[in-house]
Amino acid sequence: MKPNISIIIPVYNVEAYLADCLDSILVQTFESFEVILVDDGSTDGSPAIAQKYADAHSEQIRYYRKENGGPGLARNFGISKAKGDYLMFVDSDDIVDPEMLTDLYESAFVLESDIIFCPYFRHGLYQEVTIEGTYDFDMDKVYTGTDFLKQSDYTVTTCSKLYRTAFVKQFAFPAHWFEDVAWLPVVMSYAKKISYVSTPYYHYLRHDTSIVSSTSNKQILGSLDAIRFIVQNANPEAATEVAPFTASLTLYMCTRRPAFADRYVDLLMENKDFILSNTNFEEHPRLKVRLDYYYNAFQAIPKHIYYDHFGKTTLTEQEQNNLDTLVGTLVEFDAKITCLNEENCDIDEHPAIRKAYDEGRYHVVGQYFKCKKLMEEGGIALSKQVRGIKYITPLLLRTQALFGFQNDTSITERIYAAVAGHPVMQEIFDVFMAHIDQDDAMTIAMREILMQKNQLTYSYDLECNFKQKYLTAYNETVRVYATCVLAHDYGIGSAYSDCHTKPLSKEIKNGTEYTLVDSFYFDTLLRITKDYTVYQMNRERQNKANETFFLHRKIGNLRNRMHRQAMRITVLKDRSENIKMHYDAVTRMKIIWYPYQFLRKLFPAKDVKAWMTQREADKKLAYFRQIIEQPEEEAE
Template sequence: MNNEVLVSVVIPVYEVEDYLARAIDSVLAQTLSSIEIILVDDGSTDDSAQICDEYAARYPDTIRVVHKQNEGLGLARNTGAALARGKYLAFIDSDDTIDPTMYASMAAAAEENGCDVVMCDVMIHYVAEDKTTVVSSYPSQTVDLCDYIANGNNITYSVNKLFLREWFSSFAYEKMLFEDIALIPAAMTHCRTLGYVAEPFYHYYRRPNTLSTTVQGALGDVVVAFKLFLERCNPVFREEAVYCAARQIYWNMMQSRVLLKADFITLLHEYEADFLKNSYIRQDKTISRLLPFCSEPVIPERFLCVHLFRPLPDDFLPALTETFPRASVVQADERILSAIPLPESVQHALDTGNVTFAEEYVSLYLLYRLGGIVLTPETRAQLTLKTLRTLRVFFGFSSEDTLFTGCFGALKGHYVIRMLLESYNTPSIVNTACLPLANRLRDLLTVQFGLRLNGRKQLLHKEVSVLLPSVLAYDMQDGENCAKRADIKVPDGYECVSREVLAFWSARILENWNLYKSMRDARPGTPPPTPAPPSPRGGISEAELAAHIQQVMDNYEQSTSWRITKPLRALANLFRK
């Protein structure tokens, strides 16, 4: 290994056997000779580790390899940085590449101007679309640090920057996704001299199935990353840092990660004063659209799970915490019954063995006092449930005229939940007969809020959201599902539905198809459709639809009222001519 090293390049490696050699070769091709490469194998299970060792054997004076257990990109970078010997430190991702003159040019700029950091532009390769774009980091070769923090591009990237190693040694990456966001923008606010080479030296290959787009539950780390940025930024540049965060948050909320909108709104609540008083934000017509969200309520990411006199299913909590790792989970078993006041109807239900009636009351009680999302032990939540947290209160249909109570949510102290709780003290057949919450909810929403029992999405009194059966009760593979009942085990890709739901959903699909055709044919200048050649089926009539539905149901006839069917397969042939 050469004694004089100007630039140490750290390459974290994990499961990249198809791209790793290309990345290493691009560093070996650098015109700068005083360079070392540190490959940090983060517990790869493919051939990446072997590729690292082979390169180290071929280039022993330039390449070192570290094999470690898998801990994530951030800690792999920390490991490499701790081993670096160069005056300057750089990172590249193992599936990207760099131009041959990148480090020679950037090191020269650093040496000439005494920079803590030198940055360059980035060329993004959209692999699936087979297109590229260059993202410039700053509009001028001479960088004003204050303006760069507020308005610059690529500020969250580690890979387009060359760091003075002595300066960078006071920083470290977190063990999380989006570790760049948590560290680099805040670090830049502590930079004394920033240099810039306006060339797209770094080639970032954006693929559909990279780390950022496949890890589901940990996606919420991006919100935590912005919080860490705001906590760690230099107070001298506080105003610019808040605006920088606001620009990134706006893009994430409105375009990139709409799924996490409620999480970002919660972050805006926490730093409300910083955002509301920020002069940069107030003067920016686009970013100022964030400001109303500072006072916009969201349902807390809190799951309320009531299970009286029975354990939770073994897979319930593991599945919930894997999908929502930062959510709070409130479990309530029979011990809660001595801690809360029980209406006579609930006590009567317990005395007669109707535990479900009591579970439903306790769920409403906790929901009213805490806010959050009720999830019964028979229901499983999907990550898309996060999108419903921006609503005030939500319920869902399970069929055309029945409401689903396996998953529903509300803000703390919401008046609809209070009305439901109060109804337990009112003489009624629902209480006398200890009828399910679905009946109580249906009666309240139809009488007090004008709910139409048609299985369709409705917003009642501009406050109460009632959703399709495919959102909270069944996964009908239409991309809308947020939760589903899981008490009946079926093979992957299948769904368990009642015959009423199958008939309702089939009719809905046919209605949507006919609506699409009528709108298509009504467009100005649209030629009349060419008659299709005769076929044995011809068009689909209501009678044929009903017959086909009955045939599907008969094929899966069982001893209970439930049928196993695969919705897309069962209905795929309905619309062929």
């Protein structure tokens, strides 16, 4: 018998999650469906699990195994095997609620939609649960795919949706990563009839090993190809909706993937004409503000690190460790890292440099050549003593030159950056050369130009400003950050690097190791800890107040939806032969929710399914009997 719905599940190395996914599908209250498992060359125990379920449920589950080609090709293969009038994609590490197929198919049957979608539960890495994918749509109306794109901003997921098979077969998934990000906007741009079910039934589970949980994985760059795919393949008639959606998605990726933020800005520039010519900024004022920054005289600091090592000495263990871990902490694999030394620098190009070199003041020589490189080519000047903590790429996109306070009296010379030709570097270089006979020539130069000439004064208020931890100069093209951003790691998640005034020493007393720090660091750390704790407490109080507000609003929405459903039931009550196809309001609103994913761990899946089916049947029967037995005028 031909199934009404085909569920396509791409499988690749998910032995820890696949059984849970399949168990959640097998307890669906909707019966006319098939499951198409497409193993994409798994190397773990996933094939054995898939085969076991296919053997045990041969009437509903079909299992295929193919060579590894990525999730996009696996989805295409599943579509080619689908027999149902509608199809659904479920990721093999996610789960769905028992009523999902029934509720979405009901909307498809009543409204004759090509795509039906619902919100979803997002389970975070730290067990936090949020509801995402909600839309301001009525459940009894039909919309277009462009209506979906208008409200989507950057939310893209192929799951939690039901698609008419005949409609989506004309759209193939691309082979690169982030195939779902590429595919769905294209499909929506052509969709003429979509409908919405407001109850979340899909559970999206994030894991440490998933691509979307990574901020630096090389496969992340597949999202660049995904955005290009949207621009190239979306419906030209929907360009006014696709353009702002694409811009918002690119900006979101820029924030979400900080290691490659510069790549996304380059993509914004690549799509500049398409975005500007097709976006109505009166409808997107916030987007206009963000794009104006990049499209008007924007200049990013190159992701090119220069560190120095003169004197032909051996690196210390700590220095070598700092350099070895720069890729993966401060920058990613696509950054350039150059060591400035005797092989690529001319020591004799200036008599003062030759003198400093002969005197063994190699750090002065290094500062000279790093400063020149930034003036000529732009980039990041780095000391071997700096420990990377967090990707610095976002900072490189927000200003044309950046520095950081070392303490309340000086600017750190161990990490700074600038675009080529910025006047601040020339001024610092001139003062540096005037004091080159002193070991702290660069510290003197930075203090004179930034703190004295431009009157940038350190204050503790700057350190505790959780929104803007920097001061500006040179028409806001230069930023000088608080010590907790570039100089010290205070443990509150804001530091990009850690460069103490001098290497921290260790001391052991009574068998316990202590780290010795300078008094400024210690005093600031104590004050930061206290103020940050107060900040977190106040934010938690506000969150609880917000939760109360949203709870009352959710209750109000629940009443309204129950009323709309009761009206629909009144209209349908004369069609008694079809009454079983319509859920009652109590079930739809999930007033009572049984966590079947826990029940199935205690009882066989078939027993849980039978129990759930009987429970729903009893509840529906009682509810509809109550509605039908009401007098006509009272029901209306």
